[in-house]
Amino acid sequence: MHEIRDFMANDHRACDRHLAAAEQAVARSDWALAKVAFAHFQEALLNHFAAEETVLFPLFEQSTGMYLGPTQVMRGEHAQMRQLLSAAxxxxxxxxxxxxxxxxxxxxxxxxxxxxxxxxxxxxMCDQRLADQLEALLPELQKQLAEHESTST
Known part of the structure; x- marks a missing residue:
């Protein structure tokens, strides 16, 4: 069973599609469309980070007791990507x-x-450790990720 992995990986792909749309618009020098597409990408990616940092990671850390492990690395990478988002x-x-x-x-x-x-x-690891919390966890992740969908559609 890979519910968390599949759910969050699908959101990774959605973010990728937004970035590709922005890149295609830049390649055509369609700056107005590029800005809109990039804004959708940025919002989707930041919502993804927020879902992880406020919902998924804290539950994983509480469940495992690993506060300085993989979630700390992911948060550091999120910070690096936020800087690149601003530069782009x-x-x-x-x-x-x-x-x-x-x-x-x-x-x-x-x-x-x-x-x-x-x-x-x-x-x-989340799928393994949080399997008993999926019924509450997946809707909470969806709610966080839907923040983007409601403003971009």
Missing amino acids: AAALAEHDADDYAGTAETLLIIMQQHNVKEENVLYP
């Missing part, structure tokens, strides 16, 4: 395709590495 947004505001492309590429690489760790290590 600034490049978009200046219509600087080169700066945006470099920052977005760095962000994408970090996201891919981060997602692999979550999907192959942390989420399976």
Whole structure:
């Protein structure tokens, strides 16, 4: 049973689609669309981080007693990605395709590495340790992630 892993990995893919839309708009120099697509991506990614940091990670830490383990590493990577989000947004505001492309590429690489760790290590650990809490946990994660869906659709 991989409910948490599948649920959160699906949200990773949704974030990826938003980033791809922004990159395609930048490639066409459609700055207005790029800003909108990037704003959707940024909001989706930040909501994903919030769902993990306020719901999933605290439950995992309480269940395992591991407060300085994988969740701490993930939080550190989230902070790094937040900085890159800000840099990419600034490049978009200046219509600087080169700066945006470099920052977005760095962000994408970090996201891919981060997602692999979550999907192959942390989420399976969560599925194992939090299986008895899924009935309450999944709706709470969905609620946090839906914050984006309600503002972007």
